[in-house]
Amino acid sequence: MPAKELNQPCTECKDAESELSVRQKQLCRHCFKRFIMHKVHMHINTVYKFRKENNGARHQLLLPLSFGVSSSVLLEMLNVDYQRRLDNELPMGYDLHILVVEPSTMTVSASCDKNYEVLQKNNPMRTVNRIPFHSVFEHVPEMEEIMREYAGAQFVDDASKSNEERLAAFRASISTATSQTDVDTILLTRLVVEFAKKSGCKSVLWGDSDSRLAAKALAGVAKGRGASLTWQVSDGMSPWGLKFQYPLRDLYKAELLEYAHFTPELFEIIIPDKPASDNVLTKNLSIDELMMRYVENQGAKYPGVMANVARTANKLDPSDTKNAPSCSLCGGLLGNVKGNVGVTVAGQAEDCQSSQFCYGCMRSRPEVLR
Amino acid sequence: MAPTVCFNCKEARAVIIRPKNRHKLCRACFIQIFETEVHETIIGTKLFFRGERVAIGASGGKDSTVLAAVLKTLNERYDYGLNLCLLSIDEGIRGYRDDSLETVKRNAVQYEMPLEIVGYGELYGWTMDQVVAQVGKKGNCTYCGVFRRQALDRGAARLGIKHVVTGHNADDVAETVMMNLLRGDLPRLSRGTSIVTDSDASDIKRSKPLKYAYEKEIVLYAHHRQLDYFSTECIYSPEAFRGSARTLIKDLEKIRPSSILDIVKSGEDMAALVPVEVRGSGKSKHAGAEDESAGGCGSQNGRSSGGEMAAMEKQLTENDAAESRETEIKLPVATSKKSKPAKPAKQIKGQTMGHCERCGYISSQRICKACTLLDGLNRNRPKTAIEVGMEDEEGSSTLMRQMERAQLGAT
Numbered sequence: 001m002p003a004k005e006l007n008q009p010c011t012e013c014k015d016a017e018s019e020l021s022v023r024q025k026q027l028c029r030h031c032f033k034r035f036i037m038h039k040v041h042m043h044i045n046t047v048y049k050f051r052k053e054n055n056g057a058r059h060q061l062l063l064p065l066s067f068g069v070s071s072s073v074l075l076e077m078l079n080v081d082y083q084r085r086l087d088n089e090l091p092m093g094y095d096l097h098i099l100v101v102e103p104s105t106m107t108v109s110a111s112c113d114k115n116y117e118v119l120q121k122n123n124p125m126r127t128v129n130r131i132p133f134h135s136v137f138e139h140v141p142e143m144e145e146i147m148r149e150y151a152g153a154q155f156v157d158d159a160s161k162s163n164e165e166r167l168a169a170f171r172a173s174i175s176t177a178t179s180q181t182d183v184d185t186i187l188l189t190r191l192v193v194e195f196a197k198k199s200g201c202k203s204v205l206w207g208d209s210d211s212r213l214a215a216k217a218l219a220g221v222a223k224g225r226g227a228s229l230t231w232q233v234s235d236g237m238s239p240w241g242l243k244f245q246y247p248l249r250d251l252y253k254a255e256l257l258e259y260a261h262f263t264p265e266l267f268e269i270i271i272p273d274k275p276a277s278d279n280v281l282t283k284n285l286s287i288d289e290l291m292m293r294y295v296e297n298q299g300a301k302y303p304g305v306m307a308n309v310a311r312t313a314n315k316l317d318p319s320d321t322k323n324a325p326s327c328s329l330c331g332g333l334l335g336n337v338k339g340n341v342g343v344t345v346a347g348q349a350e351d352c353q354s355s356q357f358c359y360g361c362m363r364s365r366p367e368v369l370r
Numbered sequence: 371m372a373p374t375v376c377f378n379c380k381e382a383r384a385v386i387i388r389p390k391n392r393h394k395l396c397r398a399c400f401i402q403i404f405e406t407e408v409h410e411t412i413i414g415t416k417l418f419f420r421g422e423r424v425a426i427g428a429s430g431g432k433d434s435t436v437l438a439a440v441l442k443t444l445n446e447r448y449d450y451g452l453n454l455c456l457l458s459i460d461e462g463i464r465g466y467r468d469d470s471l472e473t474v475k476r477n478a479v480q481y482e483m484p485l486e487i488v489g490y491g492e493l494y495g496w497t498m499d500q501v502v503a504q505v506g507k508k509g510n511c512t513y514c515g516v517f518r519r520q521a522l523d524r525g526a527a528r529l530g531i532k533h534v535v536t537g538h539n540a541d542d543v544a545e546t547v548m549m550n551l552l553r554g555d556l557p558r559l560s561r562g563t564s565i566v567t568d569s570d571a572s573d574i575k576r577s578k579p580l581k582y583a584y585e586k587e588i589v590l591y592a593h594h595r596q597l598d599y600f601s602t603e604c605i606y607s608p609e610a611f612r613g614s615a616r617t618l619i620k621d622l623e624k625i626r627p628s629s630i631l632d633i634v635k636s637g638e639d640m641a642a643l644v645p646v647e648v649r650g651s652g653k654s655k656h657a658g659a660e661d662e663s664a665g666g667c668g669s670q671n672g673r674s675s676g677g678e679m680a681a682m683e684k685q686l687t688e689n690d691a692a693e694s695r696e697t698e699i700k701l702p703v704a705t706s707k708k709s710k711p712a713k714p715a716k717q718i719k720g721q722t723m724g725h726c727e728r729c730g731y732i733s734s735q736r737i738c739k740a741c742t743l744l745d746g747l748n749r750n751r752p753k754t755a756i757e758v759g760m761e762d763e764e765g766s767s768t769l770m771r772q773m774e775r776a777q778l779g780a781t
Contacts, residue, residue, distance in 0.1 A: 222622050222629045226636025283624040302679050304686030312554040316643040342638035343414040
């Protein structure tokens with residue numbers, strides 16, 4: 001039988017036309033998806049190991065879904081894996097809970113009702129939940145108190161108002177884009193963690209891509225949160241006794257976008273990112289945005305170097321931070337890591353040590369004069 | 371509009387917006403606060419002891435000039451009891467160093483401090499201009515950095531001084547943190563932020579008292595005290611990773627002025643989190659000095675060739691490819707996972723400090739880095755000297771004279 005006439009055959013299977021170039025290889029759609037799955041497989045495998053630790057009982061995992069590309073792709077991959085195990089009669093080992101924090105309660109955006117419907121329809125085997133952002137007050141009861149302490153005297157919390165209005169007022173009291181993003185991320189993490197605990201979950205699977213993790217690492221360092229990278233970027237134990245895992249840590253954002261592009265099941269779930277505007281002055285960006293842009297720009301030329309940032313952060317060893325007093329807001333370390341004799345906090349030392357908030361949170365505090 | 375009053379004294383008119391926290395201050399309060407913060411750093415880290423002889427690494431640039439001025443002031447105000455002097459390195463970069471050395475000479479008079487100048491020419495037989503003529507502009511910072519580290523030590527040794535302070539500021543330290551994160555260099559990440567970088571093998575200690583001082587505030591301080599400094603940058607460009615980190619930090623500072631200090635704080639914390647086995651040879655922070663020297667050349671231009679980043683990218687891609695091949699072979703070995711975390715062990719290889727066989731300078735290798743670099747440089751040079759005929763006396767007369775002088779010096 002004569003070989004197929006191919007202009008540019010896939011370097012893996014040599015049996016189909018290559019459709020895209022990935023890490024120096026020309027791949028067809030099928031081999032590309034296999035390559036992506038292979039990269040994630042190692043991390044997903046660790047999930048199955050939990051069963052042993054759990055005395056054979058199924059492990060409960062939480063996947064927070066933002067309807068963005070990365071978390072949606074992660075869910076899709078877990079579903080592919082689920083189907084494969086079902087077909088081959090392999091043990092499942094875990095139950096997946098999906099949590100959606102309604103995006104329209106966080107940013108000004110249209111409701112995700114339609115996407116949520118599709119999500120529910122496509123995942124009958126999963127527990128799917130949706131909660132608003134301001135339910136942080138219900139799920140984290142101490143948050144009211146923390147918020148008042150944190151915001152300081154200038155902020156007046158009106159308990160007669162609805163949770164939604166109170167949260168909006170608190171968020172509005174924070175002046176800069178960087179601090180707003182910073183505090184929002186903390187509140188979201190707290191909400192997800194508390195929800196996970198209530199659902200009996202021991203681990204949270206975050207959908208951060210490698211690019212996102214690199215940006216998070218750089219932004220964390222720039223915000224004085226270097227000590228928190230051990231669970232914000234590395235796979236590790238969070239301050240709340242839940243494991244944080246990042247199964248997509250070996251995949252670039254661009255690769256996940258390609259994957260989503262080849263996966264029709266995701267078309268109705270993903271809410272596409274708004275294109276980054278070039279029209280913004282650097283000083284009006286948040287640090288997180290700046291770093292995301294930096295990683296995207298540099299990553300186009302040096303993807304490996306950017307990937308290496310997240311890998312480097314993943315090598316930090318958190319054992320010295322155990323049992324140290326932690327920040328009541330973000331859970332990060334109060335003061336310095338053991339062994340750090342630096343006096344960076346010179347001007348703020350007293351302020352910081354007597355306070356229940358860490359260095360990073362003090363920087364994002366509403367009333368602090370910057 | 372009424373003039374704003376000083377945030378600190380509430381009396382005088384504010385003329386400065388502090389870059390660090392945007393406080394509006396009058397001239398006197400700014401100078402006072404700046405000096406007090408350096409004092410707090412010195413006291414907080416127990417940097418000096420009474421009667422200590424300290425050499426200030428002086429380049430004539432803003433950082434070292436401010437360092438000399440502040441140390442002189444603090445030494446008198448708080449009675450540290452320090453014996454200060456200036457130590458200068460002449461890299462031999464025409465149009466940059468010869469002019470700045472004049473500034474250092476004036477500073478020595480202004481601050482009534484003795485001055486010692488050590489030249490690359492006399493130490494190594496190569497000025498930086500000659501090095502660049504030979505190796506080109508790419509990678510010349512390596513030579514300069516390695517040579518400077520030794521030169522400072524030798525200058526201090528010549529003066530019988532055991533402590534050299536350098537003008538590295540918070541921006542430099544932040545840059546080093548970001549750079550080492552981008553380079554994935556954990557051993558350096560664990561050392562780059564410490565205020566004192568000394569080595570078990572060397573008895574000369576290095577420190578950076580301006581570690582928490584903003585570059586912009588150093589400029590303001592120099593301006594408001596009308597210090598005499600030289601403000602031209604090194605004419606040779608910085609390494610790509612540093613260039614990239616520098617651009618990033620400038621952007622960060624625009625967004626949140628405190629971020630330079632925040633990066634330093636993160637860097638200090640992360641340094642303590644670097645696993646012990648990756649840190650390199652225990653307390654020997656010798657290479658810490660290496661990191662500084664690269665930032666210390668004061669070149670502020672973000673230009674970069676990108677060569678180093680591209681080279682690292684290439685290597686990482688190759689590693690990645692190799693790793694994917696590796697996995698396929700490894701599959702049957704189920705227990706191999708356990709041994710994996712031990713992988714970084716290969717770069718650990720306990721550094722034992724000895725002395726260079728050639729020059730006697732401390733080195734973890736048989737021959738120190740400077741001598742190795744010199745070997746490379748000299749390999750091309752003797753040829754010209756050997757080929758000297760009677761007729762072309764003219765062209766090589768300078769070299770001959772140098773050799774004569776070297777011989778004279780040796781006897």
